[in-house]
Amino acid sequence: MMKHLNIASIPGDGVGKEVVPEAERVLKTIAKIHGGLSFTFTHFPYSCEYYLEHGEMMPENGLDQLKPFDALFLGAVGNQELVPDHISLWGLLIKIRREFEQVINIRPAKQIKGVESPLANPNEFDLLVVRENSEGEYSSVGGTLYKGEDEIAIQNGVFSRKASERAMRYAFDLARKRNKHVTSATKSNGIVYSMPFWDKVFQEVASEHPDIDTESQHIDALAAFFVTAPEKFDVIVGSNLFGDILTDIGAGIMGSIGIAPAANINVNGKYPSMFEPVHGSAPDIVGKRVANPIGQLWTAKMMLDHFGEEELGKVLLDTIENITSDGFLTPDIGGKHSTKQVTDELIKRLKAQS
Numbered sequence: 018m019m020k021h022l023n024i025a026s027i028p029g030d031g032v033g034k035e036v037v038p039e040a041e042r043v044l045k046t047i048a049k050i051h052g053g054l055s056f057t058f059t060h061f062p063y064s065c066e067y068y069l070e071h072g073e074m075m076p077e078n079g080l081d082q083l084k085p086f087d088a089l090f091l092g093a094v095g096n097q098e099l100v101p102d103h104i105s106l107w108g109l110l111i112k113i114r115r116e117f118e119q120v121i122n123i124r125p126a127k128q129i130k131g132v133e134s135p136l137a138n139p140n141e142f143d144l145l146v147v148r149e150n151s152e153g154e155y156s157s158v159g160g161t162l163y164k165g166e167d168e169i170a171i172q173n174g175v176f177s178r179k180a181s182e183r184a185m186r187y188a189f190d191l192a193r194k195r196n197k198h199v200t201s202a203t204k205s206n207g208i209v210y211s212m213p214f215w216d217k218v219f220q221e222v223a224s225e226h227p228d229i230d231t232e233s234q235h236i237d238a239l240a241a242f243f244v245t246a247p248e249k250f251d252v253i254v255g256s257n258l259f260g261d262i263l264t265d266i267g268a269g270i271m272g273s274i275g276i277a278p279a280a281n282i283n284v285n286g287k288y289p290s291m292f293e294p295v296h297g298s299a300p301d302i303v304g305k306r307v308a309n310p311i312g313q314l315w316t317a318k319m320m321l322d323h324f325g326e327e328e329l330g331k332v333l334l335d336t337i338e339n340i341t342s343d344g345f346l347t348p349d350i351g352g353k354h355s356t357k358q359v360t361d362e363l364i365k366r367l368k369a370q371s
């Protein structure tokens with residue numbers, strides 16, 4: 018049966034415009050090899066340049082335009098020379114994440130063959146962080162009081178059973194397809210209401226999944242273990258803040274932010290999910306044609322997985338590792354190849370396998 022995916026493509030700013038077209042080229046190649054799959058990419062120019070012209074990051078009905086698509090494929094947003102970051106990010110990226118109820122953020126970290134990790138002698142690691150993406154520490158509940166010496170800021174964390182459970186169940190489902198191990202990031206020795214609650218909910222969800230091994234680790238120790246023994250982990254579930262920090266360590270130990278992928282998942286099916294690499298618009302290298310396409314490509318692999326095309330996703334990631342281990346590397350990971358040279362080689366090898 019023919020499967021057709023309608024993708025809204027938002028290259029955004031900076032290197033987003035350089036890596037998104039390359040990843041689309043790769044996805045189209047993969048679809049052709051597969052035979053039963055096809056993609057349509059509809060492009061949306063929402064970006065800081067769009068803001069300069071229209072006074073907003075996307076039109077008022079922008080979300081309505083994006084809603085009917087199967088998924089959103091986004092590059093990067095931000096150009097501080099044109100628009101302050103809080104306007105560009107909140108006007109586009111964060112707006113989409115919130116309004117489209119993308120309540121789960123997933124970010125894998127894996128040792129990629131041929132890419133040097135900053136860790137001296139890493140054992141092969143392959144982990145996946147599931148981050149609660151809708152509440153937790155990143156809430157707008159709180160306020161400030163007084164000025165000067167007596168100034169006070171209060172920031173409340175919001176932890177609902179519904180959202181905590183949802184993130185945990187998502188983690189267990191993913192673990193079942195992987196190495197059947199879930200680690201919960203906690204801090205119940207220091208944060209005395211929300212984290213014991215988190216632990217309790219985790220216990221409950223864990224008891225429904227007797228086939229999955231579980232453990233709870235305090236976030237500080239967990240952060241250290243990500244550096245000293247990342248191979249110990251399979252799936253890690255954490256609150257918004259803990260997940261945010263862990264995923265940056267994950268990107269760090271892989272060797273470059275230019276290769277780290279991410280997905281923002283809508284789980285109720287009311288809106289599309291959004292696939293975007295971890296990196297930003299990289300203004301320091303924009304226009305030099307050296308942006309690493311792997312972050313965007315791996316993000317494309319996550320999109321394939323999301324639509325049940327895990328086999329193709331695996332072919333894509335294996336072929337990426339195939340070319341990195343043969344030295345087809347952009348400068349951020351120690352090579353001298355251009356964005357296009359890396360993608361051309363990838364496409365050549367994908368075609369050769371078909």
Ligand code: NAI
Binds near residue numbers: 096297301310
């Ligand atoms: P950044 O991720 O754009 O760049 C950090 C460093 O990583 C730079 O040295 C850059 O050259 C390098 N880098 C990033 N992506 C790369 C790639 N694909 N290949 C090779 N090297 C790469 O973060 P920065 O500089 O803090 O932010 C720049 C702009 O991007 C800001 O406006 C920021 O707000 C925005 N941003 C947007 C994000 C998003 O759209 N999700 C995430 C992070 C930042």
Ligand code: MG
Binds near residue numbers: 262
């Ligand atoms: Mg972060």
